[in-house]
Amino acid sequence: MTRRALHVRVKGHDAPDPVLSFETLGETFNLSEQLLKNVASLGFKRPSPVQAQSLPAMLKGLEVLVAAPTGTGKTLAFGLPIVHHLAKDKKKYKRLRAVLLAPTRELASQSGELRPEGEAGQVDTNTKRAGGGKKEKGRKRFAENVTNTVAENKDEQSGDGLPRVEDETQSVWKNRKQNECGKERRNERQRASFAEQLSVVMAACTKMGVQPQKALFSATLTAKVDNWVKENLTNPIRIIVGTKNTPSLRVHQELLFVGGEDGKRVAMRQLLTQNMTPPILIFVQSVERAKQLAHELEFDGLRVGQLHGQQTHTQRRDSLLAFRSGNIWLLICTDLAARGLDLPATRLVINYDLPTTTAAYVHRVGRTGRAGNSGKAVTFFTEDDRPLLRRLLFHLYLSKFSIENTDGAFKNKIFVFKTLDHLQT
Numbered sequence: 001m002t003r004r005a006l007h008v009r010v011k012g013h014d015a016p017d018p019v020l021s022f023e024t025l026g027e028t029f030n031l032s033e034q035l036l037k038n039v040a041s042l043g044f045k046r047p048s049p050v051q052a053q054s055l056p057a058m059l060k061g062l063e064v065l066v067a068a069p070t071g072t073g074k075t076l077a078f079g080l081p082i083v084h085h086l087a088k089d090k091k092k093y094k095r096l097r098a099v100l101l102a103p104t105r106e107l108a109s110q111s112g113e114l115r116p117e118g119e120a121g122q123v124d125t126n127t128k129r130a131g132g133g134k135k136e137k138g139r140k141r142f143a144e145n146v147t148n149t150v151a152e153n154k155d156e157q158s159g160d161g162l163p164r165v166e167d168e169t170q171s172v173w174k175n176r177k178q179n180e181c182g183k184e185r186r187n188e189r190q191r192a193s194f195a196e197q198l199s200v201v202m203a204a205c206t207k208m209g210v211q212p213q214k215a216l217f218s219a220t221l222t223a224k225v226d227n228w229v230k231e232n233l234t235n236p237i238r239i240i241v242g243t244k245n246t247p248s249l250r251v252h253q254e255l256l257f258v259g260g261e262d263g264k265r266v267a268m269r270q271l272l273t274q275n276m277t278p279p280i281l282i283f284v285q286s287v288e289r290a291k292q293l294a295h296e297l298e299f300d301g302l303r304v305g306q307l308h309g310q311q312t313h314t315q316r317r318d319s320l321l322a323f324r325s326g327n328i329w330l331l332i333c334t335d336l337a338a339r340g341l342d343l344p345a346t347r348l349v350i351n352y353d354l355p356t357t358t359a360a361y362v363h364r365v366g367r368t369g370r371a372g373n374s375g376k377a378v379t380f381f382t383e384d385d386r387p388l389l390r391r392l393l394f395h396l397y398l399s400k401f402s403i404e405n406t407d408g409a410f411k412n413k414i415f416v417f418k419t420l421d422h423l424q425t
Ligand SMILES: Nc1ncnc2c1ncn2[C@@H]1O[C@H](COP(=O)(O)OP(=O)(O)OP(=O)(O)O)[C@@H](O)[C@H]1O
Pocket: 043, 044, 045, 046, 047, 048, 051, 068, 069, 070, 071, 072, 073, 074, 075, 076, 218, 219, 339, 340, 341, 342, 344, 366, 370, 371
C-alpha cells in the first residue's frame, strides 16, 4: 500500500517506506518476540497509518515531527520505539534515558500506562514521575519506563542532571529550595511555555553531553512548533497524516446556534434528553463555569464530575476514574482535558463554550471518534461568538460538519455559509 492510500505525506531525506504489519516491523528492526506479543495482546492487528510511517522512522533513530488526527494511535508510534531502545541498550546506560513531555499530568500518566503484560517486556530502570513522584527502583513493566518523567534538578551522585520540569503547571523549577515550597508558594511558580520547557530539557542534555533522538507528535502543529523544530532538529522527517490541524473525520460535528447564555442551558437540557447515552464530555471556558454548570446539572439529578486546574491531583484522578468506570455520566471540564486523553467510550462531546483557538477545538472534539469508532461533537455558539467562529469555520469546512436549525438559526446559517463562500474564493 502506498503513502497516498494511507493519506500520509512525508518530507525529508531517507524517510523509510511505511511498514504495514507488526511482523514485518519486527523482522526489519529486530524487535523482540515478547515486544511483538505485547503489542498483539493490546488487540492491535496492524499499524495505523501514523504508526506505519512513524514506527520505522523512529526505530531507525531519525528525528521526526508528526501531525496526525486525534485518536489515531500516536502513543504507540513513539512508545514502542522508546521501549525497544530502552530494552536493547539496558546495560549501556544506567541513568535517565527517555523523557516524555506531555501537556498535562493526566496525559503523562496515561502514556505511562501503555502496558502490555509479559516478563520479557520488562526493563530494569529507575523511573521518576513529574510533580514529586518517588524514585522507584527495580523491574518495571514495559511502558512504566515510558513516563512523562523528568529527573529532579540534582543528581544524587554527580550533583547535576536534568532540571525538574512540571508539566501541568507549566512551571520550571529552578532549584531545590523551590522544590520544597508549600502549596501557596507553588501557585506563584514561574510559568513556562512548552517551548521553554523543551529548551530546559535540551540545555540539560547538552550539559550532560547527551544527544538525544528528538520526536514531536501532535494532532495540531502551530507556527511556533514549526519554528522550534527548525532551530532544534537536524533534518527531521515530517510526517503528516490526513489534513493538518483539522478535526478527525470520524467525528460528526454540529454547530448549534443557541442565541445567548440562557439558550445554552435550554439547548443542553434538550440535547441530554435526546442523546443521554453516557459518558459525555462537556467543555467550558473557565473553572468558575465548570463549577457552576456542574452544580446546575447535579441539581437536575444527573451524575456529574468535574476536571479542571483548581482540583487537587487526587480529585482529578478520581474524576477520570469515575468517568471511565461509568459512575459519572457527564464530565464537565476545561481545556485541561482537551489534549490526548483516551476515553474510548465517549460518543458525545459538547462544547458548551466555544473554544478560543482552532487547536483547542480540534483537540476537544477529538476526545470522541477514536480508534476507528465514530463520535459526535456539538458546539454551541451565540451572537457574541461570531468573531471566534469565523476563525474556526475554515477548519470545520475541511472536515464534516452541519449547522443545526434551531429557532433563530437561519440567519446564522446564512452567516456560516457566507463565510465559507468567502473562504473558498
Ligand atoms: N494499531 C492500532 N490498532 C487498533 N487500535 C489502536 C492501534 N493503535 C492505537 N489504538 C487505539 O487507538 C486509541 C487512540 O490511541 P492514542 O491515544 O495513541 O491516539 P492519539 O493519536 O495519541 O490521540 P490524541 O491526538 O488525542 O492524543 C487508543 O484507544 C488505542 O488503544
